[in-house]
Structures are given as C-alpha cells and as structure tokens.
Amino acid sequence: MKRKFLLLVMCLLTFHLSFAQNTITVQGRVTDAETGQPLIGAGVVVQGTTTGAQTDADGNYTLSAPADGTLTFNYLGYKATSVPINNRTSINVQMETDAATLQEVVVTGYGVQEKRDVTGSIASVKSEELVRQASQNPVSSLQGKVAGVNITNTGQPGASPQIRIRGTGSALGSADPLYVVDGTFVDNLSFLNPADIESIEILKDASSAAIYGVRAANGVVLVTTKRGRSGEATVNYNGFVGVQRVTNQLEMTNAREYAQLVNEKNGSELITTNLPSTDWYDQILRTAMIHNHQVSASGGTEKVTYSASAGYLNQEGIIEGNDYRRITARLQTDFQINENIKVGYNGIFYDYKSNDIPGDIFYQAYVAPPVIPVFKANGRYGDPVDFPVGNFANPQASLDWFNQESRGQRLTGNAFAEVNFLQNFTFRTSLGLNYGIDEYRNYRSRDSLTTVQFASRSLLTQQRSKTNMWLWENTLTYDKTFGDHDLTVLLGTSAQEDKSNFLTGFANDVEFNSDANLYLDLGDPETVRIEAGGNRATFVSYFGRVNYSFLDRYLLTATLRYDASSKFPRGERWEYFPSIGLGWRVIEEDFMSNQNIFDNLKLRASWGRLGNNNVPSNIFILRVATDERFGAIRNGVLYPGWNINTTTPSTLFWEVVEEFDAGLEMGFLDNRLTVEADWYNRKTKDAIFGVTPLGYLGLGGQILGNYATFRNRGMELIANWNHDISQDFSYSIGANFSRNKNEVTDVAIENATFYNGNLPVGGYQVSVTRVGDPIGSFFGYEVEGIFQNEQEIENSAQPGASPGDFRFRDQDGNNVIDERDKRIIGNPNPGFTYGINTSFRFRSFDLQIDIQGVADVDVYNGNRNVRYGNENYDKDFYDNRWTGPGTSNSYPSADLTGRNLDPSDYYVEKGDYIRIRNLQLGYNLPESVVSTLKMRNLRVYINAQNPVTWFKYNGFSPEVGGAPVSQGIDRNVYPLSATYNFGVNATF
Structure with missing residues (x-):
C-alpha cells in the first residue's frame, strides 16, 4: 500500500513539473x-x-x-x-x-444613445473615417459617405462647402443645416481641423432633430471633438504636403479658330487668322502647393484629463496670387471634483488670412479673346483696343491690379458643470460662446493698364465686422432601469443672443507705400465715407424628451420644444415643435430565436415638426430704396425718389417643416452585412415666398409672406459589408444611395410665380419657383432645331430670325414666340446621390477607395449664355456649330446674338458626374522600427483626392451650388482641383 502511494505521488509530481515547464x-x-x-x-x-x-x-x-x-x-x-x-x-x-461596433453609440443632441435604441434617422461618421481624407474642411470629408446628404464643394481655398440634407426646403430663407460643436451653435465648420473631431452625427429626420426646434428645419450636424483620457500622456503628429492641379480644364478656341468664328459672325474678315494665340486658362492657372500640420497631446489622471492641439494649414489656390492660411488651437480639460461633480471646458481658437482674387476672374478668362496677348512687345499689357473685338479685360492685368486681403479670428468655447444626485438624476449647465472678428481691405491703385482697366483715382475700402453669440443651456436628466423597463427623461432650457455689426469705410487718393500704410485718413478727406450697420436676435426655449424601452424591443422617443425668436413680430414669436418616434426590435422577439437569417431586424417610424428661422432679422419691417420712377426735377436738378422695395405682412412668421420617416434596419451573416433603408415625406409649410405685385399698386420688388408649401420626398438605402478573412487580411465595402424629389405643392396666391431677381444671366431671368415644379427650376424656350434656310423662317413663328438661329417651339400654337411659350427646361435639384466607400488591410498595408456621384440634375451654362459682343467660344461649340444648311440641327451659328441668347434648353446641360473622391494607400511601419525611433506608432501614406471625375458638362465642373432660387447656374464657378499628398501620422 505504501509502495502504491509513493508511486502515485511521483506521478503527480511528474505531471506538475511537466505542466510547470510548459x-x-x-x-x-x-x-x-x-x-x-x-x-x-x-x-x-x-x-x-x-x-x-x-x-x-x-x-x-x-x-x-x-x-x-x-x-x-x-x-x-x-x-x-x-x-x-x-x-x-x-x-x-x-x-x-471595429466600425460596426463604433456605430452602436451615437450622439443625439443633449445626450447619447445606443444605435439599437434610436428611433429616428441619424448618420454617424467617426474620426477614423475623417482623418483618412486629406480634406481641409470636415464637411468635405462627408461627401459620398452619408445617404440623403448632398455636399457641393468648391476649389476656392478657405471656402465652406454647401450641404443640403434631404433636399432644399426653403426658397428665400437659408437652406443650411444647424451646426453644433460641443454644444455651441456655429455657422460653419471652417474653423475646425478635421483631426480634432471625434465624431460627426447628422440628424436627418424630424424626430431626431426636433430637440433643436426652430433651428432644425434643414437638419442638424453635431460635432464632438476629442477629449482626453486618463493614462500616460500621448503626443500625435498628423501632417501632409502635396500639390493641387485643376482637372477637366475647359478647352477654348485658339486665335485661328476664334478669328474664323468672329469673321463668320460679322460676315467679313474682321480679324486675320494668323495671329499669335493666348490660352488664358493656362496663363492664370498654376500647380498649387498645400501643406497641413497638426500636433496634439492628451492624457490625464482619474481626476483631471486634457486634450490639446495646434494646427497650421497653408493652401495655395490654383489661381496665381490666391492663397489661404489657417491656424487653429484647441484646449479641453475635464475635472472630476468628486464622485458626483464634474466640470470642464473646451476652447477652439481660429485665425485665418487670405489673399483674394477678383470674383469674376474665371469668367474673364472664359470670354477674353485669344488674339489679345498677355503683354505687348513694349512690356505693357495686351489691350483689346488693338483688335476690333470689343472691350475685354486682360485677365492677367486683373490679377496683378487686384489687391485685397481678408483676415479674421474666432473663438468658440463651451464650459460646463455636471452634478449627479439621488443615483438617477444628472443636472448639467453649460455656457457656449462664439466670438469672431472679420476684416478685409481692398486697394485699387490709380493706374491705366488697358483701355478698359484704368482708374483716375485710387480707392481704399476697409471693412471690419464682429459677431458675438452666447448660449446658456440647462438640462436635467433622469435615467432609470426597473425590471423590463428602461426610461430616460430629459428637461431643459435654452437662452441665446446673437449680435453682429460692421463698419465700412471708403477713401480716394490714398498713396500706396506698403500694405502696412493703407489707412483711410491718408486719403482725400472730402471723399471719406463711412457705412455701418448691425443686427441682434434673441431666442428662448424650453424642451423635453422621453426615451422609453420595454423588454429591450419596444422603443419610444417623444420630444417637445417650445421656441421663441425675436426675428418675428411679437404676436408670432412662440411655437411648439413636437415629435414622436417608435421602434420595434423584431430580432428580440421569441419567434425569431430559431431562425438563422437575421442577426438584426428593426422597424422604426417617426413624425415631427421643425422650424426655420434662418431669415433676416426684422424682415417684416417695410424698407425703402431709390426708385427712378419717382424722381422729381426742381430748378433743373433731378432728385431721386424713394419707394418701398419689399412689402411683408405684419404677421410674418417662421417656416414650419413636418416630416414622416419610416426605416428598416437589418443584419446578416453575423452582422458582417448590414442594411438600412428609409423613406421620408418632408413638407415645408408656410414657406416665405415672394410674389411680384401688380403694377398699378406702385410697389417695386416683391411682396413677401408665408405663402407657399414645398415638399421633399425620397428614399435612402445603405449597405455595409465587413469581413476579417484572417489576421493578415480584412476588408469592408459600403454603399449608399439616395433619391429625392423636390416640388412646390401649393402657393396661397393663385398662379403666383417667384422670379429670381438676384442673379440674372445676361439680363435674363432663367429660373422660377412655382406650383408643380421644383424650387429654382430653369425656365425658358424649348429648342426644336436650327433654321437651315429662309424658307423655314418664313413658315415659322419667328419671322425675324436668320439661318443658323434657334427655332423655338411654339407651345400655344398662336404663331408668335413670346413669354407664353416658355416652359420648365431643367431642374437644378439633384434627383440621385450615391457613394461607394471601401477599405482593405493586408498586414501593415491599408488601402481606401471612395467613389461619389450625383445624377438626374441639370446645370445652366451661364458662361455660354452671357454674350455682349465677340467673347471667346469653347472648343465644343467650334466643332459642332452650324455653318450652313445641313451642318447642324442642335448648335447655332457663330452669330450668338439677339434671340439666340434668350433662355433656352440649349444652355441647360446634364450635371451628372461620377468621381473618385479619395484614394489612399498607407503603411504602418513595423514595431521594431517604431520602437527604435522611440515611437508608439508610425504610419505613412500617399493620397489622391478628386483625381478623376467623369461628366459630359461643357465646363470645369458640373458641381454647381448656389442659393435655393438660383442654384445650378454656372457663372464663374471656382473649379475643384485634384490634390496629391504624402502624409505622416506619428504617435509618441
């Protein structure tokens, strides 16, 4: 027995030693x-x-x-x-x-919520997706990534992209969304470095946006910047350097081709065809440099956390002399006073400087005859007086003469205190500030560059404007889980004041010594003139929201906001904005437990009311302006008269948006495949609309009132596939698609039509807003063809035409072409937007490809349409023009005068395009190399942004924005450029 026991002990000891060795x-x-x-x-x-x-x-x-x-x-x-x-x-x-996991928590305005419990339509883009694009503006990084959001970019340094969420819902008010950065309301995101952003949430439907009430009619963009975390201090550098080049440069006729066209137009050899040729686009365009650098540090303890960063951007424009410089600085600190009290602040400082260019320089380069040289043999600028072509500016002279500088600073901040008490209650108070100063100085020297570019006296213009906004908000949140019930109740108040003022001064005869010596008091005292103005608006709000979940499957979100705005008459300043959202997480039902198809299945629906107060303050006050019809002559002197230029009813109030949204969310194959679909019907009621008054009333301008109803109806579809094939290789593919139809459904005054009076093209109105058509529709004649001979003209409704002219359709058959024959000839509101976003990782390499596009949209080619004489022609026109019977039935002759310039569908072109938005290849250096360099991580990458765009439009780019009633009209658009960068992301 003793022997057996000893043997057992030895076996156990052997096993233990064997295990210990392994x-x-x-x-x-x-x-x-x-x-x-x-x-x-x-x-x-x-x-x-x-x-x-x-x-x-x-x-x-x-x-x-x-x-x-x-x-x-x-x-x-x-x-x-x-x-x-x-x-x-x-x-x-x-x-x-994990991108799929990151989407589980989203910011919802005054709080956060798990994605699975959201009953509204909210899109979320995280920092990882933003920093993978070398964009200078965070909004640009969203292009093609969010369904239902159309973003129009511009290549102008420092300019803010235009964003439309679920279509255009206002004609005369602003159609821009509300931007909220860390709880503070701002006008745009130009002051933000994309590397400072933790996430961007877009509240698209009325249910999710109703918590912002009267400000949310056009959607809400919530930006959360990065905050410090407890732990060892981390320092990060993120920067790139690159070049920008214009793509799809429009080809214009050369001197020989231009002379041929001018001679055809005039019927004689006005210009010889052997003159030297100037390509004005080549002359003013350049390959531009860009570099961007950001250094950040973060860390802290359990009591104090911090995050700080500083950034510098220097971007040259693709036009000579145009550049933009931006400096950003951010500091954020949170203090955990004790277990129940937390305070903190976040401040962002922004400083910019821009050397500007003439606003019409691209149009000058388009129309300038190629027979005009840049410089003459004697060194002076090429002058149109030397050629019988008319009065044209020399674009190079315009650039050299133009002397304008813009600069400004902005401070955006937020301080808060948060107290937890009675286990389930949280009180938070916050004070936001947005303070900015903007200045610009323009100096026109006394000079004579050409016969059309001269000034007998110098002129100095200086302007300084200041904006100041404070926002004080208080919220009380109750959060409790009891049994199968989850309840969160939010109550809050908000008070806001917006103030702005400007001061503009003018003076002649200021001598130019240097930019530092340009002051108004150095000019002729008798010419000094000062203009000033300002604006003030206040807001008061009360709001509440209830989030309720039963059995983790039946969801309810109810919101109510009570808003007041001083922008409207006293009796119309208050309004309620309610919303409700319902959700059903079908996947949690017992009957779904044995199925193997869905990993997630959720249905949701919502309804809500929103407001749009983005109209000029005191718009209801009658204003007057000079009117030549009311002039009077006394003692031989003409005294100009004055008249009311805009009339409004005393009860004018804000626009109201009502929206219904229905959504479906699904997950398959262990949630590697996720699909989300939405259908919405969005109505803008009591929209501010302008109606032309009857002549006998003696009023000018427009009669403004809450006269119209607009509708945006559409659908959105999102699909994402994520797959980790192995530890070495993974990839993801995402696609989004949106369809939107915009329409004016009702106007209180029968047959009322709003004509856009702000941007006439060649003296013509080319867009209208009326019942049954989209906002800002293009309006003009339909071209049936080209008159081939005199006989066709004799048998037509255009007896004064010539062979080679447009033949317009006689819509009413009265054998007269007049205003009654005009029809809707185009729609500038995009019907379809889409994006495809992919990423691949193989070991230490990563590749990202983003594709974005727009379809079913029209552009009005105003560059072709504006002609007063012998402007240049584009090469497409030269190749396809009418030169005699049978040569063309779609392009007119070179004689683009008279009725050929009337608005017609000839000038309306398809604005559809497909673009490779971003292409980036990155490499994470091996850990052994990183350790040797005393780093934690080092990634290098090469990036191509907008390298290729496919479209058929006869212009630099079909991406043309604009105000709601004048969008899509191409008059001198600053084209988007391709950017090629090399970047480094290093962490220490």
Whole structure:
C-alpha cells in the first residue's frame, strides 16, 4: 500500500513539473493601432480557459499561460485579436477599431444613445473615417459617405462647402443645416481641423432633430471633438504636403479658330487668322502647393484629463496670387471634483488670412479673346483696343491690379458643470460662446493698364465686422432601469443672443507705400465715407424628451420644444415643435430565436415638426430704396425718389417643416452585412415666398409672406459589408444611395410665380419657383432645331430670325414666340446621390477607395449664355456649330446674338458626374522600427483626392451650388482641383 502511494505521488509530481515547464509568464502592452494610445481595461484571456487579466492605466498586462497557447484580446469598440504565444514572454498588441461596433453609440443632441435604441434617422461618421481624407474642411470629408446628404464643394481655398440634407426646403430663407460643436451653435465648420473631431452625427429626420426646434428645419450636424483620457500622456503628429492641379480644364478656341468664328459672325474678315494665340486658362492657372500640420497631446489622471492641439494649414489656390492660411488651437480639460461633480471646458481658437482674387476672374478668362496677348512687345499689357473685338479685360492685368486681403479670428468655447444626485438624476449647465472678428481691405491703385482697366483715382475700402453669440443651456436628466423597463427623461432650457455689426469705410487718393500704410485718413478727406450697420436676435426655449424601452424591443422617443425668436413680430414669436418616434426590435422577439437569417431586424417610424428661422432679422419691417420712377426735377436738378422695395405682412412668421420617416434596419451573416433603408415625406409649410405685385399698386420688388408649401420626398438605402478573412487580411465595402424629389405643392396666391431677381444671366431671368415644379427650376424656350434656310423662317413663328438661329417651339400654337411659350427646361435639384466607400488591410498595408456621384440634375451654362459682343467660344461649340444648311440641327451659328441668347434648353446641360473622391494607400511601419525611433506608432501614406471625375458638362465642373432660387447656374464657378499628398501620422 505504501509502495502504491509513493508511486502515485511521483506521478503527480511528474505531471506538475511537466505542466510547470510548459507554463510561462507573458507580459506586454495593448494600444490603439491608429493613435498608439494605451487601451485601459482591455481583456486578455488564454484561449480555451478562464485564465485572464486586464490592462492597467498604461495598457500593460501580465499573466501566466501555456507556452504553446493563444491569447485573445478584447476591448469595447475594437476587433477581437487572437495571437499565438509561441513560447514568447513579451507580446505587444495593436488593436484596430471595429466600425460596426463604433456605430452602436451615437450622439443625439443633449445626450447619447445606443444605435439599437434610436428611433429616428441619424448618420454617424467617426474620426477614423475623417482623418483618412486629406480634406481641409470636415464637411468635405462627408461627401459620398452619408445617404440623403448632398455636399457641393468648391476649389476656392478657405471656402465652406454647401450641404443640403434631404433636399432644399426653403426658397428665400437659408437652406443650411444647424451646426453644433460641443454644444455651441456655429455657422460653419471652417474653423475646425478635421483631426480634432471625434465624431460627426447628422440628424436627418424630424424626430431626431426636433430637440433643436426652430433651428432644425434643414437638419442638424453635431460635432464632438476629442477629449482626453486618463493614462500616460500621448503626443500625435498628423501632417501632409502635396500639390493641387485643376482637372477637366475647359478647352477654348485658339486665335485661328476664334478669328474664323468672329469673321463668320460679322460676315467679313474682321480679324486675320494668323495671329499669335493666348490660352488664358493656362496663363492664370498654376500647380498649387498645400501643406497641413497638426500636433496634439492628451492624457490625464482619474481626476483631471486634457486634450490639446495646434494646427497650421497653408493652401495655395490654383489661381496665381490666391492663397489661404489657417491656424487653429484647441484646449479641453475635464475635472472630476468628486464622485458626483464634474466640470470642464473646451476652447477652439481660429485665425485665418487670405489673399483674394477678383470674383469674376474665371469668367474673364472664359470670354477674353485669344488674339489679345498677355503683354505687348513694349512690356505693357495686351489691350483689346488693338483688335476690333470689343472691350475685354486682360485677365492677367486683373490679377496683378487686384489687391485685397481678408483676415479674421474666432473663438468658440463651451464650459460646463455636471452634478449627479439621488443615483438617477444628472443636472448639467453649460455656457457656449462664439466670438469672431472679420476684416478685409481692398486697394485699387490709380493706374491705366488697358483701355478698359484704368482708374483716375485710387480707392481704399476697409471693412471690419464682429459677431458675438452666447448660449446658456440647462438640462436635467433622469435615467432609470426597473425590471423590463428602461426610461430616460430629459428637461431643459435654452437662452441665446446673437449680435453682429460692421463698419465700412471708403477713401480716394490714398498713396500706396506698403500694405502696412493703407489707412483711410491718408486719403482725400472730402471723399471719406463711412457705412455701418448691425443686427441682434434673441431666442428662448424650453424642451423635453422621453426615451422609453420595454423588454429591450419596444422603443419610444417623444420630444417637445417650445421656441421663441425675436426675428418675428411679437404676436408670432412662440411655437411648439413636437415629435414622436417608435421602434420595434423584431430580432428580440421569441419567434425569431430559431431562425438563422437575421442577426438584426428593426422597424422604426417617426413624425415631427421643425422650424426655420434662418431669415433676416426684422424682415417684416417695410424698407425703402431709390426708385427712378419717382424722381422729381426742381430748378433743373433731378432728385431721386424713394419707394418701398419689399412689402411683408405684419404677421410674418417662421417656416414650419413636418416630416414622416419610416426605416428598416437589418443584419446578416453575423452582422458582417448590414442594411438600412428609409423613406421620408418632408413638407415645408408656410414657406416665405415672394410674389411680384401688380403694377398699378406702385410697389417695386416683391411682396413677401408665408405663402407657399414645398415638399421633399425620397428614399435612402445603405449597405455595409465587413469581413476579417484572417489576421493578415480584412476588408469592408459600403454603399449608399439616395433619391429625392423636390416640388412646390401649393402657393396661397393663385398662379403666383417667384422670379429670381438676384442673379440674372445676361439680363435674363432663367429660373422660377412655382406650383408643380421644383424650387429654382430653369425656365425658358424649348429648342426644336436650327433654321437651315429662309424658307423655314418664313413658315415659322419667328419671322425675324436668320439661318443658323434657334427655332423655338411654339407651345400655344398662336404663331408668335413670346413669354407664353416658355416652359420648365431643367431642374437644378439633384434627383440621385450615391457613394461607394471601401477599405482593405493586408498586414501593415491599408488601402481606401471612395467613389461619389450625383445624377438626374441639370446645370445652366451661364458662361455660354452671357454674350455682349465677340467673347471667346469653347472648343465644343467650334466643332459642332452650324455653318450652313445641313451642318447642324442642335448648335447655332457663330452669330450668338439677339434671340439666340434668350433662355433656352440649349444652355441647360446634364450635371451628372461620377468621381473618385479619395484614394489612399498607407503603411504602418513595423514595431521594431517604431520602437527604435522611440515611437508608439508610425504610419505613412500617399493620397489622391478628386483625381478623376467623369461628366459630359461643357465646363470645369458640373458641381454647381448656389442659393435655393438660383442654384445650378454656372457663372464663374471656382473649379475643384485634384490634390496629391504624402502624409505622416506619428504617435509618441
């Protein structure tokens, strides 16, 4: 018996020694693969066991594990990673973010919510997607990534893109969304460095946006900047340098071709065809440099966390002399006073300077005859007086003569205090500030450059404007889970004041010594003139929201906001804006437990009312302006008369949007495939609309009132596929598609039509807004063909035409072509927008390809349409023009005069395009190299932005924005350029 016991002990000891020999101590560090920051509290488990550990404040871990075992690393928001031990005692892991998981929590305005519990339509774009594009404006980075959002970019340095969420819902008010940065309302995001942003949420439907009431009619863009985390300090550098080049440069006729066209137009050899040729686009365009740098630092303790950054952007324009410089600085700190009290602040400073160019320089280059040289042999500028072509500006002289500088500073900040009490209550108070100063100085010297570019006296113009906004908000939140019920109740108040003022001065005869000596008091005192103005608006709001969930499957969101705005008459300043959203997480039902098709299935529907107060303050006050019809002559002197130029009813009030949205969310194949679809019907009621008064009333301008109803109806579809094939290779493919139809459905005054009076093209009105058609529709004649001979003219409704002229359709058959024959000839509101976004990772390499496009949209080619004499022609016209019977039935002759310039569908072209929005290849250097360089992470990349765009429009770009009633009219658009960058992202 004793022998058997001894044998058993020896066997157990042998087994223990054998196990001990195969068990080792493993230690290491877990960090974010993108930023290199430590991941605190990440789980490390020995695969197949319950043995594990968690990382500390520095991301470090230590545990015992079999030498031939495998470690699995898990962290919320990151992809699980498994690593074989292979007898190693040190294993460092860089974890990648999981895009699908990151979407689970979204910012909803005055709070956050899990994506699964959202009943409205909210799109979220995280920082990882923003920094992978070398964009200078955060809004540009969203193009093609969000369904239902149409973004129109411009190539002008420092300019803000135009954004439309679910169509255009206003004719005379602003159609821009509300921007909210860390709880502070701002006008745009130009002051933000994209690398400072943690996430951007877009509230698209009325249910999600109703918490912002009267400001939310055009949607809401919520921006959350990065905040510090407790742990070791982390320093990050993100920068790139590159070049910009114009793409799809419009080809114009050369001197020989131009002379041929002018001679055809005049019927004689007005210009010889052997003159030297100037390509004015080549002359004024250049390859421009751009570089952007940002350094950030973050860290902290359990009591204090911080995040600070500084950025510098220097961007040259593709036009000589045009450049933009931006400096940004941000500081954010949170203080955890005790377990229940937290305070903090976030401040962003922005300073910019721009050397500007003439606003019409692209149009000058378009129309300038190529027979005019840049310089004469004597060194003076080429002058149209030397050629019988008319009065044209020399574009190079315009650039050299133009002397304008814009600059400004802005401070946007927010301070808050948050108190938790009675376990389930949280009170938060915050004060936001948005303060800005903008200045510009324009100096026109006394000079004589050409016969049309001269000034007998110098003129100095200076302007200084200031904006100041404060926003004080208080919220009380109750959050409680009891049994199968989850309840969150939010109550809040908001008070806001917006103030702005400007001061503009003019003076002649200021002598130019240097930019530093340009002051109004150095000019002729008798010519000094000062103009000033200002604006003030106040807002008061009360709001509340209830989020309720039962059994984690039946969802309710109810919101009510009570808003007042001083922009409207006293009796019309208050309004209620309610909304309700319902959701059903079908996947949680018992009858779904045994199916293998859906991993997620959710239905949702919402309804809500929003307001649009983005109209000029005191718009209801009658204003007067000079009117030549009311002039009077006294003692031989003409005294101009004055008249009311805009009349409004005393009860004018804000526009109201009502929207219904229905959505479906699905997940398949372990949620590798997710699909989301929305259908919406969005009505703008009581829209401010202008009606031309009857002549006998003696009024000028428009009669404004809440006269119209607009509708945007459409659908959105989003599909995403994510797949980790192996530890070495993973990829994702996302696609979004949107369809929107815009229409004016009702106008209170029968047959009323609003003509856009702000942007006539060649003296013609080319767009109208009326019942049954989209806002800002193009309006003109339909071209049936080209008159080939005199006989066709004799038998037509245009007896005064000539062969080669347009033959307009006689719509009413009365044998007269007049205003009654005009029809809607185009729609500038995009019908379809779409985007395809892909990313691939193979070991240390990553590749991103983004494609974006617009379809079913028209552009009015105002460049072709504006002709007063012998302007240049584009090459497409030269190749396709009518030169005699049978040569063309779609393009007219070179004699583009008279009725050939009437608005017609000849000038309306398709604005559809497909663009490679972004193409980026990156490489993360090996850990051994990074450690040698004393870094945590180092990524280098090459990037091509807008390298290729496919379209048929006869212009630089079909991407043409504009105000609602004049959008899509191409008059001198600053074209988008292709940018090629090399960048570095380093973390220390």
